[in-house]
Each structure stands twice: as structure tokens, then as C-alpha cells.
Amino acid sequence: MSATDPDCLFCKIVAGEIPATIVASDERTVTFMDINPATRGHALVIPRAHARDLLEIDPDDLAAVAQAGQHMARTAKATLRADGINLINSCGADAWQTVFHFHLHVIPRYRDDPLQLPWVPGPGDMDQIQATGLELKEHYA
Ligand code: 5GP
Ligand code: ZN
Numbered sequence: 001m002s003a004t005d006p007d008c009l010f011c012k013i014v015a016g017e018i019p020a021t022i023v024a025s026d027e028r029t030v031t032f033m034d035i036n037p038a039t040r041g042h043a044l045v046i047p048r049a050h051a052r053d054l055l056e057i058d059p060d061d062l063a064a065v066a067q068a069g070q071h072m073a074r075t076a077k078a079t080l081r082a083d084g085i086n087l088i089n090s091c092g093a094d095a096w097q098t099v100f101h102f103h104l105h106v107i108p109r110y111r112d113d114p115l116q117l118p119w120v121p122g123p124g125d126m127d128q129i130q131a132t133g134l135e136l137k138e139h140y141a
Contacts, residue, residue, distance in 0.1 A: 002049035010101035014048050028064035041076045041108040045069045054091040057102045072106045082108035
């Protein structure tokens with residue numbers, strides 16, 4: 001029996017206590033349609049076991065979610081004729097996480113779809129990029 005949180009919305013979806021449009025499931029994961037889709041076919045992949053976020057999820061569950069996400073991405077591309085896919089995970093409220101049961105967004109993209117993600121890439125400061133990379137490298141255990 002996986003860990004569950006009785007107050008967690010997605011644990012209730014796993015348990016079948018609230019309805020969801022489930023596309024696929026396996027021993028470790030459930031894939032279902034997002035109720036507020038960013039584009040046609042927007043799905044969420046979650047572990048059956050409750051884990052708050054990327055920092056807490058069991059690595060084997062994370063691997064299973066990644067594989068299910070790839071399967072869903074291939075299915076969306078073939079079935080819905082998606083032109084591309086965004087995989088998104090938000091970890092923490094400051095990173096836009098709103099439901100605190102780990103989930104991977106699988107968002108099919110269509111040429112000229114109106115979806116805007118609030119990130120405009122621009123050139124960085126090379127000294128700062130290298131210094132931050134070095135700092136991370138030193139602490140990467
Ligand atoms: P987050 O903002 O945490 O990255 O993503 C949470 C996602 O869960 C949102 O895209 C939201 O639309 C979706 N969501 C919230 N409540 C429900 C629900 O009751 N059912 C389904 N299927 N999706 C939900
Ligand atoms: Zn949960």
C-alpha cells in the first residue's frame with residue numbers, strides 16, 4: 001500500500017474518490033487529463049504514492065513518472081497531431097506549484113497555439129553563469 005495523504009486532491013484521484021479522466025495507469029503511476037488545460041490534450045502524470053514535490057519523490061517513482069510522461073508525449077503527438085510537447089514540473093509555491101502531490105505536466109504544443117509560458121530567455125552574464133556553475137559543482141554530492 002502506497003503512502004497517501006487523506007487531505008490530498010491527487011491521492012483522492014488515485015484512490016478513485018473523486019472523478020478524473022484517466023488515460024493510463026500502472027503499478028507506480030496514474031496519468032489523467034488536467035481539468036484546466038493549457039492546450040488540447042494537457043495531461044498530468046503522478047506517482048500513486050504521495051510525495052509533496054520533486055525534492056521528496058522516491059527516485060524510482062520519479063523514473064516511472066518520467067517514462068509514463070514519455071509514453072503520454074508520444075501518444076499525444078501521434079493521436080492529436082501535436083507539433084511539440086512541453087514537460088513541466090513546478091516545485092514549490094514560488095515555482096507556481098499549486099497542488100502539493102508531485103505531478104508532471106505533459107502539454108502538447110501546436111504550431112501557432114496561443115500558450116505563453118512566462119519566461120523570456122535572454123543572454124546572461126557569463127561570469128555569473130560560470131561562478132554559479134562552479135558553486136553548484138562544488139556542492140554536487
Ligand atoms: P501546478 O499548478 O501545481 O503545477 O498544477 C496543478 C494542476 O492541477 C493545474 O494545472 C490544475 O489545472 C490541475 N488540477 C487542479 N485540480 C484538479 C482536479 O480536481 N482535477 C484535475 N484533473 N486537475 C486538477
Ligand atoms: Zn497525494
